[in-house]
Amino acid sequence: MYRFASMLAIALLPVVWLSACGGNSVPELKKVEKKDVIVVARGDKSEILDPHATNSGGDAYLIQQMYDTLVQPSAKPPVRWEPCLAESWKDEDFKVFTFNLRKGVKFHDGADFNAAAAKRSFERGTNLKDPAAPPKLPYAEEYFGDIEKIEAVDDFTLRITLKASNPKFIASCGLFAASIVSPKAIAAMEKEANAGARQNWLTRHPAGTGPYTIAKEGDYQGAETVIMTAFDGYWGGKAATSRVVFNHDKDHKKRREQLTSGAVQLIDSPAPEDWDLLSKDTGVTLYSWEAENLCYLGLNTDAANGFATSKLEVRQAIAYAIDREQMLTLYAGTAKAHHVLLPPVMIGHPAGYRPSTDTGSRAERLEKARALLKGAGVEKLELKLLHPAVSRPYLGKPPEVADFIRQQLAEIGITVKPEPTPMRELGDIISKGTAPMVLIGWMGETGEPDNFWTPLLSGRGKPSDNNVPRFWDKDVAAKVDAAAVERDISKREAMYLELEKTVHEKFRPMVPLLTAKQAVAWRSEVEGIYVDSTGTYRLHKAHYKE
Amino acid sequence: MFAHIARRLLAAVPMLIGISLVSFLLLHALPGDPAAALLGQRATEENKRQFREQAGLNLPLHEQYLRWVSGVMRGDFGDSHASNRPVLKELAERVPATIELAVGAMLFATLIGVSLGILAALKPRSIWDFVCLAFALIGVSMPIFWLGFLVQKLFAGTMKILPFGQRLNYAGWEGFEPQTGFFVIDAIFYYKNLDLTLDVLSHLFLPSLVLATVPMALIARITRSTMLEALKQDYIRTARAKGAKPASVVLKHALRNAFIPIITAITTQFGYLLGGAVLTETIFSWPGLGRYVIEAIEVLDARPLQAGVLLIASTFVLMNLLTDISYSFIDPRLRKREAS
Numbered sequence: 001m002y003r004f005a006s007m008l009a010i011a012l013l014p015v016v017w018l019s020a021c022g023g024n025s026v027p028e029l030k031k032v033e034k035k036d037v038i039v040v041a042r043g044d045k046s047e048i049l050d051p052h053a054t055n056s057g058g059d060a061y062l063i064q065q066m067y068d069t070l071v072q073p074s075a076k077p078p079v080r081w082e083p084c085l086a087e088s089w090k091d092e093d094f095k096v097f098t099f100n101l102r103k104g105v106k107f108h109d110g111a112d113f114n115a116a117a118a119k120r121s122f123e124r125g126t127n128l129k130d131p132a133a134p135p136k137l138p139y140a141e142e143y144f145g146d147i148e149k150i151e152a153v154d155d156f157t158l159r160i161t162l163k164a165s166n167p168k169f170i171a172s173c174g175l176f177a178a179s180i181v182s183p184k185a186i187a188a189m190e191k192e193a194n195a196g197a198r199q200n201w202l203t204r205h206p207a208g209t210g211p212y213t214i215a216k217e218g219d220y221q222g223a224e225t226v227i228m229t230a231f232d233g234y235w236g237g238k239a240a241t242s243r244v245v246f247n248h249d250k251d252h253k254k255r256r257e258q259l260t261s262g263a264v265q266l267i268d269s270p271a272p273e274d275w276d277l278l279s280k281d282t283g284v285t286l287y288s289w290e291a292e293n294l295c296y297l298g299l300n301t302d303a304a305n306g307f308a309t310s311k312l313e314v315r316q317a318i319a320y321a322i323d324r325e326q327m328l329t330l331y332a333g334t335a336k337a338h339h340v341l342l343p344p345v346m347i348g349h350p351a352g353y354r355p356s357t358d359t360g361s362r363a364e365r366l367e368k369a370r371a372l373l374k375g376a377g378v379e380k381l382e383l384k385l386l387h388p389a390v391s392r393p394y395l396g397k398p399p400e401v402a403d404f405i406r407q408q409l410a411e412i413g414i415t416v417k418p419e420p421t422p423m424r425e426l427g428d429i430i431s432k433g434t435a436p437m438v439l440i441g442w443m444g445e446t447g448e449p450d451n452f453w454t455p456l457l458s459g460r461g462k463p464s465d466n467n468v469p470r471f472w473d474k475d476v477a478a479k480v481d482a483a484a485v486e487r488d489i490s491k492r493e494a495m496y497l498e499l500e501k502t503v504h505e506k507f508r509p510m511v512p513l514l515t516a517k518q519a520v521a522w523r524s525e526v527e528g529i530y531v532d533s534t535g536t537y538r539l540h541k542a543h544y545k546e
Numbered sequence: 547m548f549a550h551i552a553r554r555l556l557a558a559v560p561m562l563i564g565i566s567l568v569s570f571l572l573l574h575a576l577p578g579d580p581a582a583a584l585l586g587q588r589a590t591e592e593n594k595r596q597f598r599e600q601a602g603l604n605l606p607l608h609e610q611y612l613r614w615v616s617g618v619m620r621g622d623f624g625d626s627h628a629s630n631r632p633v634l635k636e637l638a639e640r641v642p643a644t645i646e647l648a649v650g651a652m653l654f655a656t657l658i659g660v661s662l663g664i665l666a667a668l669k670p671r672s673i674w675d676f677v678c679l680a681f682a683l684i685g686v687s688m689p690i691f692w693l694g695f696l697v698q699k700l701f702a703g704t705m706k707i708l709p710f711g712q713r714l715n716y717a718g719w720e721g722f723e724p725q726t727g728f729f730v731i732d733a734i735f736y737y738k739n740l741d742l743t744l745d746v747l748s749h750l751f752l753p754s755l756v757l758a759t760v761p762m763a764l765i766a767r768i769t770r771s772t773m774l775e776a777l778k779q780d781y782i783r784t785a786r787a788k789g790a791k792p793a794s795v796v797l798k799h800a801l802r803n804a805f806i807p808i809i810t811a812i813t814t815q816f817g818y819l820l821g822g823a824v825l826t827e828t829i830f831s832w833p834g835l836g837r838y839v840i841e842a843i844e845v846l847d848a849r850p851l852q853a854g855v856l857l858i859a860s861t862f863v864l865m866n867l868l869t870d871i872s873y874s875f876i877d878p879r880l881r882k883r884e885a886s
Contacts, residue, residue: 029737030720037717047628200630218723222629222841224833227716245717249831253695257703258710389844422844424628 051179053134067179067208079447107182115152134199139177171446182207211540292444298468313376320369348496469509624849642727644834648819650754663769685763694829711830761815772804817865
């Protein structure tokens with residue numbers, strides 16, 4: 001009897017606990033019909049949903065469902081900038097930009113969108129000293145560092161004056177990093193003393209003007225699951241499907257199975273080996289495109305960090321030893337070997353040019369690499385190689401590519417220690433230059449060559465936060481700046497060709513490896529999904545076919 | 547019996563102190579500066595300097611330990627630098643998920659494992675015995691990640707009768723807010739919603755089954771061997787001679803006497819499962835304690851790591867303690883020894 005009573009008491013414990021917890025009334029529970037939900041399975045994670053604080057593509061895809069910018073990319077390539085929160089704009093010699101803002105737009109938190117709100121958002125997103133700023137603003141310096149003045153001329157006119165003429169400024173205003181954040185949210189962030197807390201604030205309380213929002217705190221379940229709800233007050237008309245759920249799943253086979261079985265409606269960046277299978281599945285639409293991306297090996301050039309890669313001979317030796325063909329086997333025909341900075345789809349891509357380290361037979365190149373190392377007095381070398389812990393659109397299998405590099409460099413006596421690193425940590429390591437080698441990549445967001453040159457191999461007066469090699473050369477930086485504002489296309493192309501030659505022959509701060517086609521796959525019973533000209537999938541028009 | 551329990555409780559104290567010491571020292575074992583491990587890689591030198599002073603990282607190690615322990619006793623595990631949220635709040639979300647999964651797995655493991663073990667013991671060297679042993683061998687040796695993918699492909703991908711993973715079809719419910727953190731309990735007692743309950747149970751089914759394979763195999767083998775031993779005893783022959791029903795002989799006379807090693811196996815395995823089943827949680831996107839610790843390791847987030855290790859190790863001690871205590875309930879000889 002006694003034992004029975006003890007067991008009963010133990011069994012009833014959760015019920016007693018529940019009674020204690022459940023003082024409030026039961027929240028209304030509603031079963032959502034399948035037609036009202038789109039589930040997305042992603043290999044990438046979303047960790048910082050603050051448009052100003054992140055530079056991760058994994059975050060950007062989600063941010064772009066919730067936030068708007070003044071201008072937006074065209075639905076179809078080539079990239080053109082079209083009205084969004086700004087209905088129209090004009091410029092005076094690309095120096096003073098005046099935006100006529102859209103009226104009747106509301107933020108998710110109920111605040112009104114107007115020129116003062118846009119001004120406050122730009123201030124927060126471009127100035128690290130702003131009281132509401134997160135600890136890092138990865139895009140601020142190179143894209144908005146030339147802003148001299150931001151003025152709310154009247155309720156719906158915003159004027160931005162630059163220090164010098166900059167024709168690509170409009171493209172910068174279309175970057176997700178220029179998303180407009182509610183002034184009410186910014187005021188709340190100002191009260192947070194800790195910069196880290198300010199960075200995480202928007203992740204749990206999104207405050208944009210976009211078609212979707214995270215309705216309550218519990219809907220952001222870490223990086224694993226994010227539930228978005230259609231924003232009733234969206235200026236473009238309420239999204240066609242009321243809920244979108246983003247799930248993270250590292251395993252590409254599981255993502256594929258989920259899509260083919262209909263458990264999810266969209267997967268982004270399907271693994272290349274799955275493309276064939278997906279394209280043959282009648283229930284699935286596979287959309288692929290030649291993307292503006294680049295996968296490369298960044299070699300730290302900064303002598304102050306004390307890495308052997310700061311010696312030109314070591315960097316050249318590494319470039320000689322890299323064999324891209326081996327890596328391409330991992331991409332099942334969806335990637336091409338790449339030898340320069342700009343991808344083939346961009347203006348300024350030097351078709352046919354190959355740096356001298358990338359020519360000749362492998363045996364010859366290995367011999368040259370060994371000779372270079374010997375000449376530099378570096379015959380036995382150990383180097384850390386950091387790479388993203390999760391797959392990227394241009395790097396589906398980071399550990400495998402890193403391992404190929406390890407094997408290839410072993411042939412010239414360099415011992416490589418690959419280290420998978422979470423994206424949020426990798427960004428900081430890159431900006432501080434605390435790793436000798438980083439396997440990483442870049443996805444273009446504006447269609448401008450400068451969107452590759454300035455962040456990756458230049459900066460504003462110093463290497464930009466995304467400049468993995470921490471490469472800085474005054475002449476190169478000046479030429480990058482000059483090419484960005486050159487309006488004569490043929491002159492501009494010649495300038496970029498010269499830059500490619502100078503950088504790869506004279507400095508070798510990175511070894512470009514490949515460019516990869518990108519893809520998104522979705523269930524054919526869903527229509528209205530589109531991938532815009534910058535490669536971002538947009539979901540607000542997505543709905544199930546009748 | 548109470549003296550026995552008190553002795554066991556006292557014996558657990560030094561163990562818990564040792565665990566707390568190891569958990570505390572983890573902070574100093576992480577590569578790099580402890581201030582960086584607590585604040586994250588983003589912290590500036592100035593942030594770190596200020597933090598060292600505020601958090602007492604400049605104090606002697608024993609004083610730091612006492613500070614930390616007193617915080618833990620008050621439920622203050624510090625904040626995660628990755629999420630900027632109190633670790634206690636995050637644990638409150640993760641631990642119920644792990645307990646729910648462990649309970650589900652142990653139910654499968656115990657019911658199937660004990661039944662198979664009894665069956666094998668009743669018909670030794672028969673085809674039944676062979677099947678049970680083969681089943682146990684497969685259970686122990688089959689890699690979880692492979693089995694996980696296989697059952698996902700079969701039940702979720704091909705047959706479409708069970709979900710791929712997660713605790714609930716989040717997409718399918720508007721307004722669901724966890725109350726106790728135990729979704730099964732929330733669905734049955736709080737929301738009192740049959741559809742929701744079935745949804746939660748369907749999500750629990752596959753991960754529990756996959757997680758149950760190893761303990762199931764161990765329990766089956768131990769049940770078989772102890773039952774074989776028990777069935778040879780004189781009191782079984784006596785019970786049969788007295789005309790006891792076969793079921794009563796097996797379940798009441800033999801199984802009860804064979805139960806101590808089985809209970810030990812069950813509780814030990816349950817302790818392991820409560821420590822977080824990293825692989826199962828990863829395969830089925832189950833947001834439990836095991837994944838929490840792994841995520842903390844990935845980003846060198848010291849406070850969640852310390853709290854996770856402390857909790858997992860303490861759970862193990864607690865489970866062993868409960869095992870010892872349960873002996874007194876099951877074995878009358880122990881109670882009598884205590885009484886005398």
